[in-house]
Amino acid sequence: MGRYQFSINKKKTIRRRRIFWFVAFPILLIASLGISYGAYLYKKAETVMGDSYHADRVKSDLRDKKVDPNIDNVSVLFIGIDGSEKRGTGDHTRSDALMLATLNEKEKSVKLLSIPRDSYVYIKEVGYSTKINHAHSYGGPKATIETVEDLLDIPVDYYVRLDFNAFMKVVDALGGIDVEVPYTFSEQNSKDKAGAIKLEEGMQTLDGEQALALARTRKLDSDLERGKRQQEIMKAIVKKAASGTSVLKYSQVIEAIGSSMLTNMTFDEMKAFIDYGISGNLNIETLQVAGADSYIPNSSGNNVYYYQLDEEALAELKGTLKQHLDVASHEPPSHTAGPSTEN
Numbered sequence: 211m212g213r214y215q216f217s218i219n220k221k222k223t224i225r226r227r228r229i230f231w232f233v234a235f236p237i238l239l240i241a242s243l244g245i246s247y248g249a250y251l252y253k254k255a256e257t258v259m260g261d262s263y264h265a266d267r268v269k270s271d272l273r274d275k276k277v278d279p280n281i282d283n284v285s286v287l288f289i290g291i292d293g294s295e296k297r298g299t300g301d302h303t304r305s306d307a308l309m310l311a312t313l314n315e316k317e318k319s320v321k322l323l324s325i326p327r328d329s330y331v332y333i334k335e336v337g338y339s340t341k342i343n344h345a346h347s348y349g350g351p352k353a354t355i356e357t358v359e360d361l362l363d364i365p366v367d368y369y370v371r372l373d374f375n376a377f378m379k380v381v382d383a384l385g386g387i388d389v390e391v392p393y394t395f396s397e398q399n400s401k402d403k404a405g406a407i408k409l410e411e412g413m414q415t416l417d418g419e420q421a422l423a424l425a426r427t428r429k430l431d432s433d434l435e436r437g438k439r440q441q442e443i444m445k446a447i448v449k450k451a452a453s454g455t456s457v458l459k460y461s462q463v464i465e466a467i468g469s470s471m472l473t474n475m476t477f478d479e480m481k482a483f484i485d486y487g488i489s490g491n492l493n494i495e496t497l498q499v500a501g502a503d504s505y506i507p508n509s510s511g512n513n514v515y516y517y518q519l520d521e522e523a524l525a526e527l528k529g530t531l532k533q534h535l536d537v538a539s540h541e542p543p544s545h546t547a548g549p550s551t552e553n
Contacts, residue, residue: 251460258468259477267352267474270365272537277367279315279482283535285364286311286475289354289371291346292426301350304343306374306426307440310358310366312534318486321534323497323527324437325358330504330516333357341516351472361524363539364531368479371472374400377425378418379466380447383459386415387446392439393430397423421446433517434498441496499527 269276277284290307308325327343335345335353345357355366378400381387391409399406399419407423409416416424425443428436451463504518532539 262471272365284367287369305346326433326517328517376470381418383462397427
């Protein structure tokens with residue numbers, strides 16, 4: 211099992227596999243719909259995805275040439291940003307969720323890594339180490355991608371950035387999702403009103419605001435457990451999207467994702483992932499890198515909380531991802547970690 215924790219979902223129906231990838235890449239929905247309704251959604255998805263496309267990153271600096279997802283193993287970084295009027299929007303926000311997917315074209319397999327938001331890492335954009343979620347506020351997707359590449363020593367070929375308004379709209383468009391709430395807690399809502407969301411322990415049907423609160427909270431556990439909860443919420447969205455009652459809601463889901471999405475993937479590149487959904491033998495492995503709570507003094511001498519990654523576990527994880535992508539190691543970046551300037 212190794213020093214990092216994982217679980218493997220092997221036996222899914224083809225339909226559910228297709229819907230899983232629809233959650234990440236909305237166009238893949240077309241494979242599971244009727245011809246007439248599918249043609250309508252195809253055109254809608256093509257328009258929405260075209261509006262979300264930004265040609266700001268043609269290829270990774272760790273690649274000799276641009277990848278083709280039809281024939282190459284590729285990686286996709288999902289960036290969930292926690293924007294609001296209080297914290298700002300767009301490139302000036304911090305990321306609140308980071309998930310890296312590596313896709314092996316021959317095996318039709320996927321490894322999905324959740325990266326804790328408080329991970330203590332070096333950020334090239336500013337030249338010092340701090341929490342990985344700060345990278346986006348320093349330099350948007352570009353700085354976040356460079357930070358992840360430096361951390362894992364693998365190329366990040368594509369990124370998909372979504373804000374939490376889109377997350378809530380997707381959940382609401384599906385009529386809510388069924389999720390096991392691990393404990394009773396209260397959390398702020400999307401408008402940053404403290405204690406506005408209150409959830410009881412147990413299986414519940416959550417709306418968008420409630421699901422967001424569950425995805426964000428970490429008052430009673432840890433950053434690592436928070437990542438696991440986010441993966442469980444993703445599975446709940448998949449399950450609801452795969453249900454027959456959700457077919458007529460797909461148009462709303464496409465709108466919810468596309469209206470708040472930014473990506474360097476073209477519509478044609480997204481379509482290349484359909485093969486993963488219909489292969490019939492797709493397996494998805496979810497990964498978590500081990501670490502421990504840590505307090506490091508900043509430039510003012512105050513102790514700041516970080517999630518300190520376990521170096522041995524991180525080295526093992528790098529090897530796993532490199533093997534999955536079939537890429538060679540690169541020269542590690544030369545830098546001195548140094549203390550954060552965070553207050």
